[in-house]
Structure formats: C-alpha cells, structure tokens
Amino acid sequence: MLNETLRALCELPGVSGSEQTVRDYILSEISDYADCHVDPLGNLIAQKKGKQRPKVRVMLDAHMDEVGLIITFIDEDGRLHFSSVGGIETAVLFQRRVRFGRHSGVIGGKPIHLTEKEAAKKLPDPDSLTIDIGARNKAEAEGLVSVGDVGYLDGPFDTLGDDLLLARAIDDRAGCAVLIELIKQPAEYDFCAVFSVQEEVGARGARVAAFSLKPDAAIILEATTAADIADIPAEQQVCRLGDGPAVSFMDRSTLYDRAFYDAAIKSGIPCQPKAAVAGGNNAGSVHLAGEGVRTLAISLPCRYLHSPSCVASRKDLENMRILARYMLDAIASGAVE
C-alpha cells in the first residue's frame, strides 16, 4: 500500500508554491480518517484521533512540495528563461526534458560537436540555459505558457533491482506517503499531521503550521542524501540504502533533541544515523517555533536527491513507517524523557 501511495504521489506535479494537486490527492486519501483543514499558506493540517489523549502533543510533518523551475522571461525566439525553485544542480538541468502543465519542453544547449574541448569539461553557466517548448517566437510561446508558470524535470518511475525505486520527487513524497499511512491506521494517541508547503524555498510552510499547532514535540519525515555510490568512501556516504531510515543528530539548521534521537537509534527497528552535518529540513523552522519544540527527523535515504532520477529503497520506506509509528507512540506516551 505504501509503495502504491508513493508512486501515485511521485507522479503528481507539486513544485513549491503550487502544491494544490498533491494536496487534493492527499485530502482525498485521508479525509475519512482525520479532521482536515487548509491553513492560509496552503498547508494541509489533519487532526487524527487516537484511543488516548497524549501526554506529549506530537506534530508530524512531511512536505508536499518538490524542487522545480519557474519561467522568468520569454525571449523573441520563443525560448523560456527560468530560475530554479529550490536547489537544483546545473548537471541535472543541462539537456533535460521538462514539463510545464500539459506542455513538454527541453532544456537544450550547444551540441558537444560545436563545443571547444576545454569548455566541454565544464557545465554551462546556468543563466545561459533556456527551455524550448517548440515555439518559433515570443507570441507562440506566450500562447502556451506565461512568466511565473512553474514546471519540473521529467523522469520515469521504475524499479531498480529487487528493492529500489527510481522516481522524481521522492523528496518528500516519501514522507507524505508514510504520513498518509499513519493517518489511515488506527492510532494509539491523538496527533496532528502537517502536509506542508514551501519546504524547498526555506522551510516556510512548516514554520507557520508549527506556530498554529504549538505542539510539544515534532517528527519530521523527510528524504535525505545517501552517497553510498561508486567511488565514495564509507565515511562520506552519510547513509546507505537498505540500512533503514536515517535519524538526524545534527544538520545545518537543527541540533536535534538527543533523547528522541537516542530512543530512535535504540528502538531495535532498522535505522541508521545520518552520519554527516549536512543539509537541512523543516526541523529548522519547527524546532524554533514559539517557545521551541523538541524535534526528531526520520529520513528516507535517497541517492541523486533533487534530480528527476531519485533512487531509494522500498524496505527503508517500510521501516521508516514502522519507526515513525513507534516514535510517535513513545513520545506521545511520555516515555521519552
């Protein structure tokens, strides 16, 4: 069920600021299982009833948005100039297929045959890249798209080997899929779930949601970089696919609650430390909300994050669901001091 939900979510467009399609899908999945409302920024907030009232009120967060592109200018030749929405490496922009609503396009460039040998070793300046949607001139392009439209890098959904998934937007539809499953299952304790907007542009949605909900504790469900790939030494791999979800002790925006971290690591459920101080997520906003919120982050290890070809493990996804449920109950019961 988790895998089917993730696939459905990964196939939806949801660039930061345009999360409506993802939100509508999630709402249709969970509205029978929780009280739902949408806040002023577009966060979908679900109040789930459990068998008991919690000693510690827990908020779970997963972000609906993904990185993408926004059209900034349409030139006389009908080419679309763009900015990235969130962090995208130039290496995954050059010579790629993109999608803007119903329209396919490509980010092209000078062919290798015409590129000088030295220049061919370096990526082009990202500002020089433009999108070709087939328009012959500005007027034709303006009949199809407008400045301000957002799109995304297109990629296939598939299985690699026995266990791995290839997909775009695993960051953070993985977290959304886990959170949907937690809401659909009977809960021991009441909790609130936030499907947040605008994580990729500064963890903005979760900031206001945490302010509104004023939880005692928070669990951020995320995807994080796994560098367990060829030619990378073990000490630089951060986390490994198949070793369970990654639990953060510290990243660029958060020093995580140590008791939560220890409880997760010692849970007996397959998981691993996120073994690097790198990146950041909604925890950075949530743990500083109001008077402060004790925060835990559980992330799905994911190779080639922020590319249209993310790779992650289905086994890890299932263990992420199990660990999230375990930590939710442990924290809500007051068992984690």
Add this chain to the structure above:
Amino acid sequence: MTDFKTLLFSLSEAVGIGGQSAASDLAAEVLSPYAAVSRGPGLTVVGRMKGRSDHTILLDAHLDEIGMVVTAVGENGFLKVAAAGGLDLRTLPARPVTVWGRRPVPAVFCSTPPHLAKGEESFDDIAKLSIDTGLGPAASQLVSPGDFVTFRQAPAELSGGRVTGKAFDDRASCACLIEVAKRLSEAEALPCNVILLLSDQEELGLRGAKTAGFRLRPDEAIAVDVSFGDGPGVAPHQCGKLGSGAMIGLSPTLDQGITNRLRQLASAKQIPFQPEAIGGATSTNADAISLAGEGVPCGLISIPLRNMHTPVEVIDLADCKSVCDLLAAYVLSGGNKHAE
C-alpha cells in the same frame, strides 16, 4: 504525417547499438511491404525496389545510435562504461539508462552528492562516472563487460509540430526513407532501381556505410542524416533553421550534379530547402559511400536537429516532410542519370 510521427517515435524508443537490434527489427518489418528486404551484417537493413532501367540510386540513413558499453561490473552493482559514439559527459549525471544485459536492466548514472562537490566538477573522463543498477552483487549475473547501454527517454510532442526524443539522429532519416519507400511503392513504375540502406556503425566512424557501399555498388547515392539546428549557443553560420526545410549539402566532396539536381527539383516543386555549405568532409555516410569501391557520386540531405547526441534532440516534422518530398521527387525524376 501522423503515421510518420508514430513511426518516428517507435524507431526512437527502439534500441539499435551493438548486437541490440530492436530498431533494426522494426525497420525491416515496416519496410518489407514496400521493398525486398535483406538484413545484416549487424543492424544493417537493405530494401530493394526494381525500376525500369539499370540505373541504381542508393538512399542511406543510419540505424545505430550513440550509447555506452560496459567495461566493468563492480561488486555493489555499479558499472563502469566507455563511450560508443560522441557523448557529452556533462549530460550524464542522474541520467536514466537501460543496460542491455541478459535482460534489459533499468539503471541511472550516479551524480556527485552536493555535500561532496568540490568546486567545479570537471567532465573530462567517463571513467570518473558510474552507473547504478540497484542490483547489488546480483549485477554480475545479469550484466557483463561488453553489454551496451542506451539512454532511456520516451519521445514527446512539443508545440507547433516539433518533437523531442533520443536517437532522432538518425532514426528521423530512417523514418523518412521508409516513408519514401511507401510513396515510391505507390507509383506506377520507377524510372530506376532504388536501394534503401539503413546502415550500422555510423556513430563509430561511418563503418557500416563503408562496407555496405562497397557491397551494393550503386550508380549514385544520397546520404540522409541530421545536422545542427538553430539553438542556444549555436551561431547562424553553424546551423540550419528548424522548420525551414531540407538542408542540401554543398561540399567539394559531394557530387555537384546531384546537388544541383536536388536544388532544381526543390525550387521547381516548391519544397522548402536550405543550403548547408561544408568545406570538405561532411561527417556523414556520404564521406564513406563516395569512396566505396571505384567511387560513387554522392549527395547529402539533412534534417536540422537541436541538441545533437543527447536524449532531448528536437526536430520539426515539417522538415521531415520536405526531406521525403525531395527524395521522392528525385527518384521519380530518374535521379541524376538523365539530368545533364
């Protein structure tokens, strides 16, 4: 041209490199109603159509595509590859591919994680890149050195009759030749014999056309390929313009009679065309066929194409129509034999 687009898309998605012959199988199948088809060596497909005279015109387009070949299978399911054709290494990170092992294996090129990126990455050696099969140690049971790898990219329609996909270089020309064969088969009689050569190993140095040209010994030949289309960073003098018609090659290495005949026909029949002047060798199969055996007079027609040798090549279907119109008119007028 709806059928043409369907044919182009099917040819684009099919694999044609090394021993992987799906594109060749498909081309042979769709060509066979119109011409007597023979196959081999490799991907080569030859279609013969009889005419009223002994004069034989050969039309060539290459079936092979660029890709990679596996050189090493690592313990954890990561592969090393060498280039098979002119690759732009900068386009490879996080690129979905298919590894043609004992079964087709979906895979993706590794990309450097942001926390390990040290300044500007230098794309100077394909050995620095790896392919992730996700198979772990089981990879060695499915994949071996020598297996080929191709880009995985479904074709798509852009706006205004423009389309994008992989291997339009040179399946777009293959689709044109098949379309031409269809039209010629509908003619009452052909003034001369026609050989349709869908050749192999162009991307490795015009090799297929070299041997096929020797074997087939036509009286004249036209190579059909793609050439640089207008796009970002490409100067007007380096390229043709998408939508402006068939590019007719003008080069000291090409036969002036054929070239002039093509231009005359295009003008007379109002087929959109644009000249492509080249100082010498054309880097197409015309270079190889013209030197086959005792020599073969050659012409060159090209489809302007953007983003050559990437999975996001772009062409205008109107240009394919111009190419088909011009080739059909050329053959039906008897080629260059009676032109003087």
